[in-house]
Amino acid sequence: GAVVSQHPSWVICKSGTSVKIECRSLDFQATTMFWYRQFPKQSLMLMATSNEGSKATYEQGVEKDKFLINHASLTLSTLTVTSAHPEDSSFYICSAEAEGASEAFFGQGTRLTVV
Amino acid sequence: GNSVTQMEGPVTLSEEAFLTINCTYTATGYPSLFWYVQYPGEGLQLLLKATKADDKGSNKGFEATYRKETTSFHLEKGSVQVSDSAVYFCALLTGNQFYFGTGTSLTVIP
Numbered sequence: 001g002a003v004v005s006q007h008p009s010w011v012i013c014k015s016g017t018s019v020k021i022e023c024r025s026l027d028f029q030a031t032t033m034f035w036y037r038q039f040p041k042q043s044l045m046l047m048a049t050s051n052e053g054s055k056a057t058y059e060q061g062v063e064k065d066k067f068l069i070n071h072a073s074l075t076l077s078t079l080t081v082t083s084a085h086p087e088d089s090s091f092y093i094c095s096a097e098a099e100g101a102s103e104a105f106f107g108q109g110t111r112l113t114v115v
Numbered sequence: 116g117n118s119v120t121q122m123e124g125p126v127t128l129s130e131e132a133f134l135t136i137n138c139t140y141t142a143t144g145y146p147s148l149f150w151y152v153q154y155p156g157e158g159l160q161l162l163l164k165a166t167k168a169d170d171k172g173s174n175k176g177f178e179a180t181y182r183k184e185t186t187s188f189h190l191e192k193g194s195v196q197v198s199d200s201a202v203y204f205c206a207l208l209t210g211n212q213f214y215f216g217t218g219t220s221l222t223v224i225p
Binding site (some may be wrong): 038049058108 | 151161164186204211213214215216217
C-alpha cells in the first residue's frame with residue numbers, strides 16, 4: 001500500500017516553545033491530509049482537514065492559531081503546535097488520501113510531550 | 116451523531132487462542148466500516164473493511180461482518196499468533212470523515 005511518513009515519531013519540548021510535525025506522502029500525491037489527536041484511552045479525534053494550496057478546515061474546539069497547518073504541496077503537510085503547554089501533550093497522527101481514493105493512509109504518529 | 120464504541124483492552128491471549136474484539140457504531144446514513152492495526156513503532160494500516168450491510172471483510176485470518184441490525188463490526192480471528200500483537204482500531208467513514216474507536220491493545224504470548 002501507499003506510504004505516509006510522519007516525523008518526528010516522538011518529541012519532548014519545553015513549555016512555551018513551538019513544535020513542527022511533518023507528514024509526507026512518499027509515493028502518491030495527497031490532495032487531502034487529515035490531522036488527528038489522541039489522548040490516553042480516548043479515540044483518535046479529527047483536528048483538521050487540509051487540502052493542498054488552501055486553508056485548513058478545523059474541527060469545532062480546535063484552536064487554529066495554536067495548531068497551524070500548512071499543506072503547501074501535494075506530498076507535504078505540517079502541523080505546528082505553537083506556544084506548547086503540558087496539556088498539548090498527546091499523540092498526533094496524520095493521514096493522507098489521493099483524489100478520488102476511498103482509503104486513507106496513516107503516518108506512524110508523533111508522541112509530543114511538553115514539560 | 117457518529118461514534119464508534121470499541122471493547123477496552125488490554126487483551127492478553129495465548130498463541131492459537133480465539134480472538135474477538137467487539138465494535139459497535141452509531142452513524143447517520145450508510146457508513147463504511149474499517150479495522151486498522153498499528154504495530155509497535157508503525158503507522159495505522161488498513162486490516163480489513165466492509166462498505167455495506169452483510170459484507171464480510173477479511174485479511175490475514177481476521178474477519179469482520181458489517182451487521183446493520185446490531186450496528187456492529189466485531190473483529191475475529193480463529194487462532195492468533197505472537198505477530199498479531201498490536202493495537203486494533205475500529206473506525207467508520209461517513210462523508211469524508213473517519214470516526215475511530217479508542218483502540219484495543221492485543222498481546223499474544225507464546
